[in-house]
Amino acid sequence: xxxxxxxxxxxxxxxxxxxxxxxxxxxxxxxxxxxxxxxxxxxxxxxxxxxxxxxxxxxxxxxxxxxxxxxxxxxxxxxxxxxxxxxxxxxxxxxxxxxxxxxxxxxxxxxxxxxxxxxxxxxxxxxxxxxxxxxxxxxxxxxxxxxxxxxxxxxxxxxxxxxxxxxxxxxxxxxxxxxxxxxxxxxxxxxxxxxxxxxxxxxxxxxxxxxxxxxxxxxxxxxxxxxxxxxxxxxxxxxxxxxxxxxxxxxxxxxxxxxxxxxxxxxxxxxxxxxxxxxxxxxxxxxxxxxxxxxxxxxxxxxxxxxxxxxxxxxxxxxxxxxxxxxxxxxxxxxxxxxxxxxxxxxxxxxxxxxxxxxxxxxxxxxxxxxxxxxxxxxxxxxxxxxxxxxxxxxxxxxxxxxxxxxxxxxxxxxxxxxxxxxxxxxxxxxxxxxxxxxx
Numbered sequence: 001x002x003x004x005x006x007x008x009x010x011x012x013x014x015x016x017x018x019x020x021x022x023x024x025x026x027x028x029x030x031x032x033x034x035x036x037x038x039x040x041x042x043x044x045x046x047x048x049x050x051x052x053x054x055x056x057x058x059x060x061x062x063x064x065x066x067x068x069x070x071x072x073x074x075x076x077x078x079x080x081x082x083x084x085x086x087x088x089x090x091x092x093x094x095x096x097x098x099x100x101x102x103x104x105x106x107x108x109x110x111x112x113x114x115x116x117x118x119x120x121x122x123x124x125x126x127x128x129x130x131x132x133x134x135x136x137x138x139x140x141x142x143x144x145x146x147x148x149x150x151x152x153x154x155x156x157x158x159x160x161x162x163x164x165x166x167x168x169x170x171x172x173x174x175x176x177x178x179x180x181x182x183x184x185x186x187x188x189x190x191x192x193x194x195x196x197x198x199x200x201x202x203x204x205x206x207x208x209x210x211x212x213x214x215x216x217x218x219x220x221x222x223x224x225x226x227x228x229x230x231x232x233x234x235x236x237x238x239x240x241x242x243x244x245x246x247x248x249x250x251x252x253x254x255x256x257x258x259x260x261x262x263x264x265x266x267x268x269x270x271x272x273x274x275x276x277x278x279x280x281x282x283x284x285x286x287x288x289x290x291x292x293x294x295x296x297x298x299x300x301x302x303x304x305x306x307x308x309x310x311x312x313x314x315x316x317x318x319x320x321x322x323x324x325x326x327x328x329x330x331x332x333x334x335x336x337x338x339x340x341x342x343x344x345x346x347x348x349x350x351x352x353x354x355x356x357x358x359x360x361x362x363x364x365x366x367x368x369x370x371x372x373x374x375x376x377x378x379x380x381x382x383x384x385x386x387x388x389x390x391x392x393x394x395x396x397x398x399x400x401x402x403x404x405x406x407x408x409x410x411x412x413x414x415x416x417x418x419x420x421x422x423x424x425x426x427x428x429x430x431x432x433x434x435x436x437x438x439x440x
Contacts, residue, residue, distance in 0.1 A: 011064040013095075014390055015382040016046035018063075021071035022081035024053055030224055031291045032073050034155045035101075038362035039069070041156075044370045045380040046387055048394055056085040059393040066378055068096040070121070072103040078111050090119045097376055101125045103151055106187065106247040106286055107254070109140065116141045123372070125149040127243070127288050135284065136249060147372065150311060151242055152291030153362045154298060154355050161225075162298040165232040169340070173211060176201070176304065176337070177234035179227065180216040183244070185269045186257040188281050190245030192269055193306055193325070197238050201304075201323075204330050214238065231295060236302040236337055239292060239320075241310060246277060247284035253277070289313050294360060297350040302343045304333060313360065319350040 021036045040047040045067065050057060052074060068090060074081045082090075090098065100121045102112070105128060116124065116137075123145040128136055133146050178198045183191035195216035202214045213230070215221075222230050231237065246253055253276075260276055261267055273281075289311040296303050303320040316322035321336050323329065336342055354360050370380075 009062070011062055011093075014063050014065045014386070015379055016048060016065055016387075016390065017043065017067040017069055018060075018065040018096075019047055019049040019069045019071060020052055020074060020082070020086060021049060022052045022073045030227075031152045034157065034291075034362070035152060036071060036073070038153070038155065038366055039369075042363045042366035043380075045373065045378070046382050048390065050394065052081055052083060052086055054398075056083065056089070057394050057396065057398075059396050061089060062393065063390065064093050065096055067373060068093055068098045070098070070100040070119075072101040075100070075102060075108075075112065075115070076104050078108045080111070080115065087119070094120065097122060097373070097378055099123045099125065101149070103127055105136075106244050106249075106284075108251070109249045110251055113140045116143055123147065123376075127151060128284070128286065132284050140249070145372075145376075149365075150360070151288060152294065153360050153365045154294045155362050158295060158298045159355065161228050162232075162300070165225075165228055166299055167232050169235055169344070172233050172235050174213045174230075174234045175210040176205070176212050176214070176236045176238065177230060178214040178216070178238040179220065179222055179230070180240075181218055181221060182216060184254075184257075185267075185272045186246065186248070186253050186277065187244040188246030188277060189273070190241070190243060190287060193240040197240055197306060197323070200327055201238055201330075204327060205334070208334065210334075228295070228299070231299045231301060234301050236304050236321075236343070237292075237296050238323075239290070239296070239303050239305045241287040241306070241308040242290035242292075243287040245282050245285075245287070246280045247286050248280070249284065253280050294354055297347075297354040300347045300351055302337065302347050303350065304337065313354065314350070317346070319346060319353065321346065 017039065019036065019039055021032075023032060023036070036049055040049060048065075050060070070082070070090070090096075098119060098121045100116065100123075102124060105112070105126060115121075121141075121143055124137060124141075124143050125147045126133075126137065127149065130146075130148055137143050137146055178201075180194040180198055182195045185192070198214040198216045202212055205212060213234070248254055256276055257272060260272065264271070267275075287308060293303065293305075293310065293314060297319075303314075304323055305314070305320045306325050307316065307322045314320055321333055323333050358364055373380075
């Protein structure tokens, strides 16, 4: 049957989940793929993940899935990583139960709201806590169901890595470690904590005989196994709550800050805060526990954290050593860190409650996700023959799409000869498109 005839036929209904996500074929935070992979690994429903970075599968248009999930990796930046064909497909799939997972919800609200309503998203998994649903999604969108979630959970792979790479405390050569990054001023004081904790702690700890490895520059970030090896070599790590303290729901703070920066180049954070940002600080609370806290617990590393709620999962002096944000208890923190028996007790408590209990595992999370689908009337039943047929359709042209993704990944990497290579490859890609390989 010709491609033209396929396009005129009604799409075939599939009892399963289409999971759209975006992941360049380059180094990235492992937590993204842990979240993606958790669905096919643990769901009662059959899940077909599709990476939008590789282009639109040619035969996807022939299928309409019972459930369509838009992963948070698609909507982190604007323009969203959802090419026009995928967007049109979602809009056409009127009978699908559509779910969106969002993170970094403090920005791009006009675009996010328009996307939700245009695609008919019926359920959003959000990092916002329920008391703030009314002033955000309820007010700005027509979404029917909101579910509070965490940015990440503890994967089976994390436990396996901790067993493979873990060291006894006496064999670890770093007393206190940290890897963070500098974030834009207009995200508020909460965002600045991610680098200030390392800078100030390093200054105060200088001369105390501690072996420190604290970095908050982008070029010093570690990914994948390198980060886990680093973590396994630390006796303690610093940490803060994930999220920010300015929620730019009207998309006014960023433009105002950029105008202010034009008028006053080199503006410090404190100057920007006094001139503009103070008015929006903590307008909608958006702080949460981070996957980094689960990683530290799994690797049995003591956590020294700025005081905070941590989604109710971490308690001071039960799971971590609390550090006041003005560092007024710094001496007490160091004293507690040097108490090895206290440190070990906090480590074991964190491992027991965050990892050993299974309460924050991806398996448990996906169980609750499945329960929501069943409550919505979705049916996980599907025959092996149907699974095989749908998989064959979605993997058609996969080799060429993988080649496309590999070529596109050059954009994310720096290496000698990059620009001449891009010049050579550009006409090749253009020719492949002319030959009808639109997924290239």
